[in-house]
Amino acid sequence: MNQIRYARRSYTGGPTPIEKLERLSEALGGPAIYIKRDDQLGLAAGGNKTRKLEYLVEDALRQGADTLITCGAVQSNHCRLTLAAAVREGLSCQLVLTEPESGYDPQASGNHLLFHLMGAEKIAVIPADGDMQAEMEKLADALKQEGRKAYLIPVGGSSEIGTLGYMACAEEIEQQSLVMGVPFDYVVTATGSAGTQAGLIAGLAARQSNAAVIGINVSRDRESQEKKVHELLLSTAELVGLKGDLPRELVRCEDEYVGPGYAIPTPEMVEAVKLLARTEGILLDPVYTGKAMAGLIGLVRKGTFRPEDRVLFLHTGGAPALYTYAETFLSEK
Numbered sequence: 001m002n003q004i005r006y007a008r009r010s011y012t013g014g015p016t017p018i019e020k021l022e023r024l025s026e027a028l029g030g031p032a033i034y035i036k037r038d039d040q041l042g043l044a045a046g047g048n049k050t051r052k053l054e055y056l057v058e059d060a061l062r063q064g065a066d067t068l069i070t071c072g073a074v075q076s077n078h079c080r081l082t083l084a085a086a087v088r089e090g091l092s093c094q095l096v097l098t099e100p101e102s103g104y105d106p107q108a109s110g111n112h113l114l115f116h117l118m119g120a121e122k123i124a125v126i127p128a129d130g131d132m133q134a135e136m137e138k139l140a141d142a143l144k145q146e147g148r149k150a151y152l153i154p155v156g157g158s159s160e161i162g163t164l165g166y167m168a169c170a171e172e173i174e175q176q177s178l179v180m181g182v183p184f185d186y187v188v189t190a191t192g193s194a195g196t197q198a199g200l201i202a203g204l205a206a207r208q209s210n211a212a213v214i215g216i217n218v219s220r221d222r223e224s225q226e227k228k229v230h231e232l233l234l235s236t237a238e239l240v241g242l243k244g245d246l247p248r249e250l251v252r253c254e255d256e257y258v259g260p261g262y263a264i265p266t267p268e269m270v271e272a273v274k275l276l277a278r279t280e281g282i283l284l285d286p287v288y289t290g291k292a293m294a295g296l297i298g299l300v301r302k303g304t305f306r307p308e309d310r311v312l313f314l315h316t317g318g319a320p321a322l323y324t325y326a327e328t329f330l331s332e333k
Ligand SMILES: *Cc1c(COP(=O)(O)O)cnc(C)c1O
Pocket: 047, 048, 049, 077, 078, 156, 158, 190, 191, 192, 193, 194, 195, 196, 197, 285, 288, 289, 316, 317, 318, 319
């Protein structure tokens, strides 16, 4: 990989910690489970998009952009972090949001409050099935008329450039694994727009690591998610000139934990969020990491892992969303 061509901004002080989850491992009675705390990455209430943005914003600055434009759901961690990165760099930020079923309420809590606090320049709300890319291009054209220059970031920051953030994370994991003397057999992560999983697979392959990546889907079915991850894996490998085979079999996604759909709670998610909170004092989120942990728990119960395996769970962030789902958890014991 060409280090100069892929320079990045730096939004986190150092590597995020890897911790052993003694109590959770004991409660489940399966393999040894560890956690990589990417919920402690920099920018406003961190999470996996921070790593992608380190490369994306570098690219934007090099192109001379003065405004970042991106898109997502109203409670998108990616939109919040893109706005935070823009603020940090002295850039403007415009967002395209899809309208939630309950209607768009700019007075609502969660991200709305944060978009307001950090000063998003413009928020365009489009119907849930609207064309986010077309809307972003419209905003970019309007800026061009004013002599400004926008940099467009796709959903979840999952372009090839953004995916480099998780190649770098894989490198970080490999180094930590060496220092700790703990070779990981599996890395388990939530998978949505695919950059996290694709980057991890590419980065681990680049280091000839034996760790296998398991993605737990948060929206699509297995077939379409595996295809999406594999395509991004190949195009990212091509961008960085990664040699060697990257067969489709490297991509494994589990779709049993999605439930009725994206961001819709499941009993397994509620159990997983509660279990982590009560065994380890770690907060997961209802949309991504809660379902990913439900997947990990389900796989342990199915006997997927050997007792001697070492499984690394990637905490991709998202806990701010917990507060917008209070009743889901408070109606439980
Ligand atoms: C976006 C997101 C994911 C999914 O990562 P992708 O790279 O989009 O697959 C997982 N967890 C959280 C908290 C996220 O915000």
